[in-house]
Amino acid sequence: MGAIRLQAVEKWFGDAQVIKGVDLDIADGEFVIFVGPSGCGKSTLLRLVSGLEEISRGSLYIDDRDVTAEPPSGRGLAMVFQSYALYPHMTVGENMGFGLKTAGAPKTEIESKVAEASRVLKLDALLDRRPKDLSGGQRQRVAIGRSIVREPTAFLFDEPLSNLDAALRVEMRFEIAKLHQSLGATMIYVTHDQVEAMTLADKIVVLQAGRIEQVGSPRTLYERPDNLFVAQFIGSPKMNVVPGGVTDSRFALQGQGSGPAPASAGGANRVGIRPEHIALTNPGEGHCNGKVEVAEYLGADVMLFVDCDPLGVMTVRHVGDTAVKPGEQVGLRFDEQRVHFFDGEGLAVGRA
Structure with missing residues (x-):
């Protein structure tokens, strides 16, 4: 089992509050990703779950057991960092089994678990090599394998792919997705890359300034953002947001034409x-007109940046x-079933 619950969790560093009353439930076997801009508190929140940072206020439960005061070793969690942290003088097999060895596990058990983890991660042919002989992606798989052999309650990943090049990131995303399907274990994953979040997560937690802005599936956050911050953070390139509102059940863009929209979106600006x-x-x-400023050819599609003064530049x-x-x-025509509306506070007030 690997259900995790955070209840009114706060973290203070002196007079600075960096986590501000977080409540979150993570189901057993769920793949949850923390995303947000730099400094939003996502890595700190992960470290609070792991026990590497102490919770200032609030409680943390793992399978309904209060572990708020437990050290990392008492939580049954495994953490994978940006840095592979492999021992250079040890082979792949020795690195993967080192944690079990220091815990006093029998040699036969270590060999069995290392063999199973290497099979899952396709490291069988590399067990006798040393880290210097491996690629970045292979080293990261060894670091993950070192966690698997411990059979943890949950896996915690802190931006594990940030040191890899673009091609390896895609490959490792695929490997981590397959690993989750194979193990069925609870995974919490921190990233600033929303493409990783959208492709890997069962549930995304969007953080800003130490608070949760919205929790939901990738589809929910993309199609039904609760506020302007989530709307523009999720999706690449980000959502276009322009001045406008609703008049007589029709949406109108400032200084431009109008089209049908639901009356329920009243109050939008x-x-x-x-x-x-x-x-x-x-x-x-x-719905509006503009001049094409830049056209970026990307192969499967073309990204256009259109100056729709006075609305500003629209991305198409x-x-x-x-x-x-x-x-x-x-001219630019909006899909009238996919228009979003936001009020003066940035809160979503309807969608066509």
Whole structure:
């Protein structure tokens, strides 16, 4: 079992409060990812769960057992860091089994668990090599394998892929996803990369300034953000947000045209639309007009940056190729079923 519950958790460093009353339930076997901008408290929150930092106020429960005052060794958790922290003089097999060896486990048990972990992580052929002979991705798999052999209650990952190049990050995302499916273990994962969060998580926890902004599945956060911060943090490129509102059950963009929208979005003074939910059309035929400033060809799609003064620059993702060039005037038509509305406090007040 690996259910984890945080109850009114706070963390203070002197007079500075960095975690501000966090309540969170993580189900057994769930893959939960903490995301947020630098300094939001995501790594600190992970360290509070691990026991590497003391909780100032509040409680932490693992399988309904209060472990708030327990040291890291008493929580049954395994942590994988950015740094692989492998012993250079030991082989892969020795590195993976070292924790069990220091705990006094029998040699046969160590060999059996190392063999099973190496099979899962496809490290069988590398067991006799030393870390200097491995690639970055292989070293990270060894670090994960070292955690697997301990059979922990849950795995904690602190930005484990940040030291890898782009190609290896994609490969390791795939490996970690397969590992979760294979083990069915609870995993908490910290990253600043929302692509990792969207592709790996069962549940995403979005943090800002030590508080939880929203908790939900990747689809929920993408399609139903609770506020402007989540709306613009989740999704790449980020959501376009422009001045606008609702008048007589119709949404209107400041100084531009209008289109149908639900009356339930009343009170909105900003309109949000994701780049992939905007279509190109002729000037005057869409919800707003603008001049193409930059066109970025990305192969499968083209990213257009359109100056829609007075609204500002709008980002448009056009699937496939397009003949539109910088300097051209275009119209932009919003997908009217995917428009978001936000009030003066930045809270979501409806969606088409």
